[in-house]
Amino acid sequence: MYTLDRSLIAGLPPFSGLSRPDLDVILEKARPLRIAAGQAVFEQDTEAHSFFLLLDGHVRVVKTTADGQQVIMRYISAGQLIGIATALGRTTYPATAIAAVDSLALAWPNEAWHELARLYPAFAANTYKMVSARMEEAHERVVELATALVDRRVAHVLLRLIEQTGRRTEYGIEIGFPISRQDIADMTGTTLHTVSRLLTAWEHQGFVRSTRKRVTVVDGARLLDHVGRV
Amino acid sequence: MYTLDRSLIAGLPPFSGLSRPDLDVILEKARPLRIAAGQAVFEQDTEAHSFFLLLDGHVRVVKTTADGQQVIMRYISAGQLIGIATALGRTTYPATAIAAVDSLALAWPNEAWHELARLYPAFAANTYKMVSARMEEAHERVVELATALVDRRVAHVLLRLIEQTGRRTEYGIEIGFPISRQDIADMTGTTLHTVSRLLTAWEHQGFVRSTRKRVTVVDGARLLDHVGRV
DNA sequence: CGACACTTTGATCCGATTCAACCATCGTGG
DNA sequence: CCACGATGGTTGAATCGGATCAAAGTGTCG
Helix, strand or coil: CCCCCHHHCCCCHHHCCCCHHHHHHHHHCCEEEEECCCCEEECCCCECCEEEEEEECEEEEEEECCCCCEEEEEEEECCCEECCCHHHCCCECCCEEEECCCEEEEEEECHHHHHHHHHCHHHHHHHHHHHHHHHHHHHHHHHHHHHCCHHHHHHHHHHHHHHHHCEECCCCEECCCCCCHHHHHHHHCCCHHHHHHHHHHHHHCCCEEEECCEEEECCHHHHHHHHCCC | CCCCCHHHCCCCHHHCCCCHHHHHHHHHCCEEEEECCCCEEECCCCECCEEEEEEECEEEEEEECCCCCEEEEEEEECCCEECCCHHHCCCECCCEEEECCCEEEEEEECHHHHHHHHHCHHHHHHHHHHHHHHHHHHHHHHHHHHHCCHHHHHHHHHHHHHHHHCEECCCCEECCCCCCHHHHHHHHCCCHHHHHHHHHHHHHCCCEEEECCEEEECCHHHHHHHHCCC
């Protein structure tokens, strides 16, 4: 028997509007889970047995096509749900989730979802709101992929990532987890070569700084302006 | 006072699981609406005052970027809801909806949504299921835009459209509404020129047939095979 | 310290856009 | 009812954004 403190999840968006005792009931059904960097939380097309709440760390959600090409659908930060296949009426996970750094999550067995959704309408409502938000994001991404050139797409990804996970450093705002050129390419539908060229060009122009797997945005406004030829 | 027969909406996916009297209550709040081909049902970024059910016809949902580029997000067929901005917690429409042919819809004032969702949980559940399905579609589209070449994307769009709206004809299965090369380009992130070239090439190869604003898929399997170089 | 993962950079190639011109079909009004 | 403008479609040539091919450099970790 674990004793998970409800302060772990109190105040997180998925549980907003729930009372303290509610949280205790919810926590009772959860099981803590450590995921080492590079390890999968769940794998695409396998039976969905659980859904997860990321407590600490960063996880990337990756879709792989039949011919082996990868697309990173999103990065999940602490406080967010992942693997909610059941809530969407699926029986398998639509993507693979890989820890970008050593991470900590809670796992609930699948059956718990329906029970919790019934018991706590606020929890269900929060989840659906999140699904709606993710749908809109996906739509925006479709528009961008269909209309914008690569430099613009890469710039927008960097700005989105520093907004979601950035932390202040001496030179600017750094993306909050290690990310390679290949990762950025997989988020924008391009190649690591093109990303590398863009980043070095932008570094010369003073918009960004980067080292191995770390990217810092020095001047986001000027970067946006640079690619924002409207 | 109108008298809308409940048989109009009985059996449609958004209302599955609802009783006859429920349907009557729901219909009471609706107002019928004719939309001429080319007319907008609602416009992007304007105040969302209503949501709609398409009873007859075809409507395309279009997003326009700041610099005027268009992306067709989807085609709506009879029996589907559109403009459910409110259900997603928005106050404005995220896209413009244009009738592709003369169409008929029902319109509910925005306030009705929360009321109906509260009164009829099945209705709310159906709507969320649809939102989930659309999110998955959007994700698939992101993957395709990020990884597949233009010919593959165009082929997939044609096959999807005949699956959703196709009707048998002498030569094959025809897309159920008028659609131009430009429209197809706006769905796949390419240009009308490229679509035109692809369609004429495919016509020579016997995969499709087309005339002005009408496209018929003669042999979908061979078309798929043609672009499906995996 | 050596192997491996990540990054950079040059050269070449190609899919698709852009530019340009012309043709076909439809709807409309004199 | 036919002429004509408008909308939609085709096709060639030039161009270009990025991918691909190729090779070498660099940081990191076991």
